[in-house]
Amino acid sequence: MSPEWIELATDRSPNDPLAPGTEEFRVVYRAELPRLVRLAHLITGSNSAAEDVVQDAFVAAYRQWDRIDDPRGYIYRAVVNRSRSHLRRRRLELSTTLDQPTVALPPEVDETWEVLNRLPARRRTALVLRYYLDLPVGEIAVLMDARPSTVRSLIKRGLESLRRRLEP
């Protein structure tokens, strides 16, 4: 996402040294972008959608940067929520097609990835946050706006679903 693009998408320019929060925004953006895109990719199942999701989240954050107390937390919540919205939208479009992987995956990984992508969105999101980001249940609950007990149940049932489909 270039500075020019930010300028077009908002009424503020990150090139403007007087724009409040500009440098902090740049720092967060540069530091978190790759990890966020990978996270969104794993939740949405789509590399291209992940880029959309993360870009939208950063634009939304930039518009209210001065009012955000916890920028990283805000961005992560925004990416998780938008990724889940994308999944809902994908269901509305009657589409369950995944992106074609850019590289061939090992058979076992390919099978696991395919099964993971067939799980309900909330279970999948919980599993990705737990097993990719290694977040504790409490933090996952905050990101997913759910109770910790619900998150534990989602993870448990998600693993059960994977086990049923993967184990002989």
Added chain:
Amino acid sequence: MTDVERRLREALETVASTTEIAPRPEAIVWQSGPERRRWTVAAAAFIATLLAVGVPAVFLASTDRDPFPVVSDVPEGIDPGWLLVEPDDLAVLDALRAETGPGGERPGPRRSLISERVWCLYPTSPGSEVSVSERISLVEDIKVDVLVEVCTQTDTTPALPGTPTVCRGVYAESAYDAWVESGEIIIPEGPTGAAAPGFPVVLGWESDCVSEQLATNPQVTLTADLSLDLVNLVRHLEIAVTGAAYRNCLTSAQAGALAEAARDRLGDGWILGRSGMAPSQSGTDCYRPVVDLQFGAVYVLERRLFEEHESARTPDLGTGAPVTTIGVDGR
């Protein structure tokens, strides 16, 4: 760590390592040099492809981004038949089969409709969302026994003490507000707060019909003779407008008019809006109304892949089951 957890971690790390983090087209447009030229070439190739496959003029004209159109009682530019379920609609939906693999090499079951989804609430676990799409054909109405069956025979069904109860759920106002705030839908007049309640059909087992996204008030507990007329009416409209959209690459104005006509069939309580999601960057250009039973809304999607449109608009009509035209009032 169990074997499943190990496999999961490995899969997530491997797929994440393949994630490409490329420059955004929106940004590239404003840059000079090779990146811009590459996208220009890609755009030219895309247009050439459209021309080569004989895209209808209406498709090429559908790049307008007009505000949601205000139409009269008889919307111009739409065919009244688009609100009826016709054999071609069924063939289109049948052709839109889910793909179970990344390459789509193994066709799955027919894709489910929103109005075919059922929330199953179990007493000892979170609810799960399932669909009756694999249990009934497109020409059969949804009945209570099918709802019970689909919730009691899933592979994740826990033990079910007591007798299933069919309930009618409504979305909590907070869930509706969150939907609007997420930007997924834009309502021209703004949130009404008087939206028609969605009707996700919910099953509870000797419990009330409550879940995270369902309101407790009003809560209507219904019996096996529950009338599902509204659910089936919505389903008919969903089939009809989806079929129409895939058979006719609708312009923004046409999709808006069709959405409004569908909303009029459902009643003023239904929300009329547009998708708030950004248009896709490639291949888009047909518009599609969505009849959303869960939120009581009809709105227009602004992006759909051209390739999908092409494959669905020319289904093999010879493979579909014999069907008859069905009116939205069920006649």
